[in-house]
Amino acid sequence: MRRIELTPRPDWRSRLDAVGFSFYDLESEGGRPYWNESAAYVFTMPEIELLEQATTELFARCMEAVEFVVRQGRFDEFGIPERFHELVRASWDDDDPTVYGRFDLAYDGAGTVTLLEFNADTPTSLVETAAAQWQWLEEQTAAGSLPVGADQFNGLHELLIEQWEHIRTARWGLAPGARLHLASLHDTGDGELIVEDFDTVAYMAETAAAAGFDPKLIFMEDVSWSVDDNVFLDGDDEPIRRIFKLYPWEWMLAEQFGGFLPASRGATQWVEPAWKLLLSNKQLLVVLWELFPGHPNLLPAFATPDALAGRAHVAKPRLGREGANVRLVDASGGVIASAPGAYGDEGFVFQERARFAPIPGKTAVIGSWIVGETPAGIDLRETSGPITGDLAEFVPHYIDPDQPDPADRDPDDSDPQPPHPHPTEETS
Structure with missing residues (x-):
């Protein structure tokens, strides 16, 4: 894995618009655009296979963790109110289908x-991963900016269509043309459309349509409850029978209409399902380490910092997003970096700090997508600091067909990089 500099396409903004990715100019570090194609990350095929294997393994262990929590009834550790315990249990026992996670x-x-965390309920960076960086790969390869035969770990688009079709036919038994609502939050109170969420849901609607659904885009603000019919309605008073939402379950549980969720079971199918409450919460990290201590793809994680005394670690709010309220603690117990935010009242988990590849001046976090049970591709977000937050930049990647596997390199060869990766940490 290495980072290289490249010349951006002269018309990159209009090209990204063409694939439905319009929020590329969101501000990142230093006022730069969120999308950064002045650089790229390069991988060998063995490295990609390593990431794919780790993703498969982690998903399997996560499924075991959910089964364990449900059977033990340990919902309180995840902050799930008692009145919703049965909702989560039934969602898991009924095998409510999942589409994706990161x-x-x-x-x-x-x-x-x-593993740093599992964005299992409302993962973003979908359209830029599936569509934008693939377009970048094809056009930069055609322009001669990338090696002939350059590839990308990116089957996300095709796998999403396959998974939606599997859900429509094998799981829900629906004919082509079945309605699927897709919802996001319109705004945060200022009336301004949340473009990132809207573009993401619009892209998901495109994949669902290709799988035979009749998609209808709505906003969560317009969802209401029919007392007479015991069903959720959209803004046109159409019953919502099946809905994909880019909206966190924990927000739903805390809101006025949350109390109707148990009553809607059987009338409304939610994607992602309620059992994802157990995976999108960082308490999962503690349970995973309890079940699989010493696992090579896991970092030690605990509900209190005591077990990590004398070791560099990270305090993460259980429901935090985009690095908010994360604290990095050194081996002596001093806070060496922190991020502001509105999270933390729900409690923290404490995880040993991770080691990253020695990319000079950058912390590069790999987002590894899973669709159904299949690893589907990766994206990379980078920052110059140790906490990856909402100012991180998205950088495309490719697989170099000519780059040798580092494991095969002659140990006597000179290496300008430090021999050991520096410790750093992120959360999103």
């Missing part, structure tokens, strides 16, 4: 991949 991974550049 693991945030640390790769040390020397063969070790570790």
Whole structure:
């Protein structure tokens, strides 16, 4: 894994618009655009296979963790109110289908991949991963800016269509043309459309349509409850029977209409399902380490910092997003970096710090996507600091067909990089 500099396409903004990715100019570090194609990350095929294997393994362990929590009834540790315990249990026992998720991974550049967290309920960076960076790969390869035969770990688009079709036919038994609502939050109170969420849901609607659904885009603000019919309605008073939402379950549980969720079971199918409450919460990291201590893809994680005394670690709010309220603590217990935010009242988990590849001046976090149970591709977000937050930049990647596997390199060859990866940490 290495980072190289490249010349951006002269018309990159209009090209990204063409694939439905319009929020590329969101401000990142230093006022730069969120999308950064002045650089790229380069991988060998063995490295990609390593990431793919780690993703498969982590998903399997996460499924075991959910089964364990449900059977043990340990919902309180995840902050799930008692009145919703049965909702989560029934969702898991009924095998409510999942479409996707994104693991945030640390790769040390020397063969070790570790889990930072699982964005299992409302992962973003979907359209830029599936569509934008693939378009970039094709056009930069055609222009001669990338090696002939350059590839990308990116089957996200095709796998999403396959998974939606599987859900429509094998799971829900629906004929082509079945209605699927897709919802996001319109705004945060200022009336301004949240473009990132809207573009993401619009892209998901495109994949669902290709799988035979009749998609209808709505906003969560317009969802209401029919007392007479015991069903959720959209803004046109159409019953919502099946809905994909880019809206966190924990927000739904805390809102006025949350109390109707148990009553809607059987009338409304939610994607992602309610059992994802157990995976999108960083308490999952503690349970995983309890069940699989010493696992090579896991970092030690605990509900209190005591077990990590004398070791560099990270305090993460259980429901935090985009690095908010994360604290990095050194081996002596001093806070060496922190991020502001509105999270933390729900409690923290404490995780040993991860090691990353020695990319000069950058912390590069790998987002590894899973669709159904299949690893589907990766994206990379980078920052100059140790906490990856909402100012991180998205950088495309490719697989170099001519780059040798680092494991095969002559140990006597000179290496300008430090021999050991530096420790750093992120959360998103």
